[in-house]
Amino acid sequence: MSSESQPVTLADLQRWFSTERMSTYVCSAQTTDCDVIDLYVWNGRISKALLEDVAHVEVLLRNFMSKRLARACEHEDWYRDDARFRFNSSKTKRFETSVTEIERQVRHSGKPVTSGRVIADMSLGSWCFLLSSRLEQTVWRALRDPANGGMPNYPSRKRAVFESHVKTMRDLRNRLSHQEHLVLDNLADENRYLDGQCANLDWIARVIDPKAADWIRSQSRVTAFRARRP
Template identity: 80%
Template sequence: MRLESQSVSLNELQHWFSTERMDTYVRSAKATGCDAVDLYVWNGRTSKALLEDIAHVEVLLRNFMSVRLAKACGHDDWYKDDTRFRFNSSRTRRFENSVDEIERQIRHAGKPVTPGRVIADMSLGSWCFLLSSRLEQTVWKALRDPANGGMPNYPSRKRAMFESHVKMMRDLRNRLSHQEHIVLDNLDAENQYLDEQYANLDWIARTIEPKAADWIRGQSRVPGLRKLRPHHSTLN
């Protein structure tokens, strides 16, 4: 049974989306014994399901960080407290500039600038920056401080490890957002890659709040879609 709602040919997809793009799916289909059209549809649906999970984890992350940083400095616009957190160096004011651009876009949209809107518009790259080693003695210290809520579900409180997991999520989101493939020519390698990515999202969520991690995992479409991964028995 095909995954798409209506039947199309590989030639049509090559015409619409380019032969070069479809070559990835043709190679993987041959290597894993399935139909390239089915594989292309499955890749798209599974990618979007992963993006749903990433969105939940990203919002959980930014809320966790924002709440603790706000408590540390006593005001919701903590992102302006460069004196306390030392976001900007003498060589670059990249973080400050990114906040200024967010505020400009909010005003351009005719909306009042509020901390909630600014925080919601911060990129995942910005949250990765806030977890970097240069801010370990300011931002990370505030995140793990029990007085601010701390990290009760992450007893080791190792910044570098936490940062590496968030960077892994960022790289996956960038890959999926740019419509890059998750299928591989080797099915074992593909399964290992997807297992690792799914486990990474769960690790981040569970480190922040186990009950939230359970909910994200429970509503995820990814496990069900992975069971539908085309294989040799779907060939016509």
């Protein structure tokens, strides 16, 4: 008998993926009266759909920030302009180190180092760092400066609020990337969590470019998958 025709049971998933991991889905399935395996499969699929949306917003964010910082210093490798932006403190040069490591990896891959490749390989954590309070007078000032393009869709231009939204996106991406569950024991709490995460992604995209936000929403598969929850 082929493996495809053999029924898969909860015991199989517990053996493959651990009893501890499956316990979340067992509890949630009991409270919502659904099949544990169906719920586990659904969680994986909606996680990937959310990751698609996160990817769109993350690329939108980095291009938005990179363009304004490049305009501020009038060259594409703005990430090397420590004299202007003061990325590195006297105690640590973590940002400079991360950029150097990206450049090393690009060279190792046999490709020429370009600003586009460096920027594309920066982690979401690096973009959060660029939005931190210690860089408010340098990076944030350049981002909101109308001479560099400004933030016409974000009239309050409050750095801490913007940073908070981006950190929430980072935490969501980390959760999804580490295969953590989205299902919760309480369905109302689960819906509130997903509503909040979707609203957060839309908020970030919308304050950058409302047209881009509309497009990302139109392409999203999240609403369709939420409607199919077991």
